[in-house]
Structure formats: C-alpha cells, structure tokens
Amino acid sequence: MAVPYEKIPFAGTVPSPKKENEGMITGNWRTRRPVLDTEKCTQCQICWISCPDSSVNLMTEDSPITFNLKYCKGCGICSEVCPVGAITLVPELDFKD
Template identity: 40%
Template sequence: MQKQQTKPMPACGKTKKYFLGPVALEFVATKTGVWRSVRPDVNLDVCVFCGNCGKHCPADIVSVEKAKRSVSFDWDYCKGCGICANVCPKQCITMIPEEGVCKL
C-alpha cells in the first residue's frame, strides 16, 4: 500500500494529497515520425498562414509564423496522418510520398 502525505496549499488554504511511491521522474516521448509513409508539403505562395493546420494537428507539431511567412513541422513526431491537409482552407498542403519508403 502506498503512503499518503498531505500538504497545505497556501494560496487557497486547502490541503492537497500526494501519494508517495515509485514514480517516473522523466517522461520521454517516442519519436513516431518513423511511422510516416507520406508527409505534408506546404505551398507557401498560396498559404495565408491562418494556423488551421496547427490547431487541428493531433500531435501538435505544426508551427505557423505569420510574421515570418513560415510553416514548419517537427519531423521527429509527424505521423503523416493528413489532417493538416484536410483542414487547410486554401488546399495548399499536399501529402507527398516520403523518400526511402519501401514499396511492397
């Protein structure tokens, strides 16, 4: 059975319960980009940098900077799901085959 410790919370005067026991001190995300067989490609000439792609990305890996006119992806975690391409109002994101993918 885990031990329980109670600590006062000064901001609201209530107490908070903490369980003492084995806990993970560091969480490391697995780089899931290796699953990808297609990847998004953005046509920056058509893009209006609305940020829809970033808002709808389930992995939260799309960064849109309107001032710099750039859209970037964290390729270590992009799975190539295509949601960004589906929600783009200007249809400026296309899914292209990932190079080096073995075709069976």
C-alpha cells in the same frame, strides 16, 4: 485577453507535454510528408490547431509554417483541414533525407 502563441502549451487541441518528449516520437510511422505551398498559405493557423501531434510550427518573422518531422506521423489532417489546399502529402520515397 490575447495570449501570445509562444505561451500556449505544446499541442493545439490534445493534452500533451509542454516540451518535446523523446518517448512519444511518431515521425518514424510516416509514409507521406506534408509539404507547404507558401504561395497559397494564408497563415490562418487551422492546420496548427488541428494537428494531433503538435507537429505544425507556426510561422515566424523569418520562416513560414514548418513541420516537426520528428513527431509528424503523416496522418494528413493538416492537409484535409487547410481551406486553401496549401498542404500536400508527398510520399517519403520522394525525399532523400
């Protein structure tokens, strides 16, 4: 039976809290930030299931895949597993926010 993704616990492959946990913030470790090329993305969701920090947010009707930068530590796994090269890790110093 198919389970809507909204019903799946927080985290794709690693046991973790069902909601965000302020005590587990790892976004301040990040030196590189994942950036999505929406033209290349096929919405296969491999990045979502592979992120160890549940920092990939699935696409919605109104939005493409996004990254939860509060928890994304910039490990680059999402970029490595993406079969079409749709995620690039960009140095944090290239961003103003």
